[in-house]
Amino acid sequence: MSTPVAVVTGANRGIGRAITLAFAAAGFAVAAGARDPASLADTVTEAREAGGTAVGVRCDVRDETSVAVLAAEAEQIGPVHAVVANAGTAGPTAPLQEIALEDWRETLATDLDGVFLTFRAFIPAMIGRQAGSLIAISSMTGKRPLHGRTPYAAAKMGVIGLVRTLAAELGPHNIRVNAVCPGFVAGQRMEQVVRRQAAVRGIAEETVRGEVTGLSPLGRMVRPEEVAAACVYLASDGSAAVTGEDVNVTAGVVMY
Numbered sequence: 001m002s003t004p005v006a007v008v009t010g011a012n013r014g015i016g017r018a019i020t021l022a023f024a025a026a027g028f029a030v031a032a033g034a035r036d037p038a039s040l041a042d043t044v045t046e047a048r049e050a051g052g053t054a055v056g057v058r059c060d061v062r063d064e065t066s067v068a069v070l071a072a073e074a075e076q077i078g079p080v081h082a083v084v085a086n087a088g089t090a091g092p093t094a095p096l097q098e099i100a101l102e103d104w105r106e107t108l109a110t111d112l113d114g115v116f117l118t119f120r121a122f123i124p125a126m127i128g129r130q131a132g133s134l135i136a137i138s139s140m141t142g143k144r145p146l147h148g149r150t151p152y153a154a155a156k157m158g159v160i161g162l163v164r165t166l167a168a169e170l171g172p173h174n175i176r177v178n179a180v181c182p183g184f185v186a187g188q189r190m191e192q193v194v195r196r197q198a199a200v201r202g203i204a205e206e207t208v209r210g211e212v213t214g215l216s217p218l219g220r221m222v223r224p225e226e227v228a229a230a231c232v233y234l235a236s237d238g239s240a241a242v243t244g245e246d247v248n249v250t251a252g253v254v255m256y
Contacts, residue, residue: 003053005078006235007031007070009061009118010087012039014187015137017046018224019084019231024052026232031074033059034087061087061114071121079129082235085118086137090189091152093196104151111155115162119177123170130174133235136163137227138179138246140254148200156181160246167244176243178234183250184212186221217252 006023010016011032020032024047032047032054034040040056047054055077059070074080091107092099115136126132141149142156160179167177184190194212198205213219227249233239234247248254 002078003027003029004081005029005031005074006082006084007033007074007080007122008084008086009033009059009070009114011056012036012043014189015182015185015224015227016086017043018228019086020054021047021050021052022225022228022232023082023235024054025050028082028235029053029077031055031057031070031077031080033057033061033070035060059087061085061118062109064117067117067121074122075125080122080125081131082133082135083118083122084135084137084231085115087114087118088137090193091149091155093148093193093200095148095200096150099151107151108155108158111152112158112162115159119166123175126175127170127173132175133239134166134170134175134177135231135234136177136179138163138181140181140183140248140250142181143246143254143256147197163246164244171243176234176239178239178243179246180227180230180234181246181248181250181254182222182227183216183248183253184221185224185227187224190221215253216250220251222249222251
């Protein structure tokens, strides 16, 4: 039996890095895509040093040609079983009336168009094989408000709509489509969010951090590895009856 192949975009840091390492540890050959070749190389090296198989492919999910290159490189490794559309941007933090159209469009181009372009590049081959698992990283912000983050919220809710409809379209081809909705994930991006939230609301960073952990019944943020574990599950045979879902990994902040 050939080694299953997984594709992860935005694989160079944070959740994407954790997802790449988790798939490599689970026995997948991983085609890891990201815009920054230096940090991507670090992720690939770490996966290999842990005994996994990974290759890095420079990819900008906003660019159709760049995504096509990623798909071609991945299929050279072997038939792609799972695709995780993770690449994204936090977007601006400001009241809607202060957000520039350019910043709005940039957020949606990365966080929503990027999922569309990524999935579209891999669907024909999956239909040909009558098998596959497509996984989009959405967010709990696609389900609940986050002050000053309207472009991000709109994009992440859009991802959920895309996933549900695509699951209905591709179900007859034995292709499953799901979203993972992380909560407040500890790490560099979350610290940036905390700083921006504190600035736009005129409060201390520690106050924002306390609000974040206080929303969780578990009293903590989510670890990147916990989001990665959900992705590996959605690519596995254990989730064979799971499609069209938006799976929360929020430490209980969102339960719907």
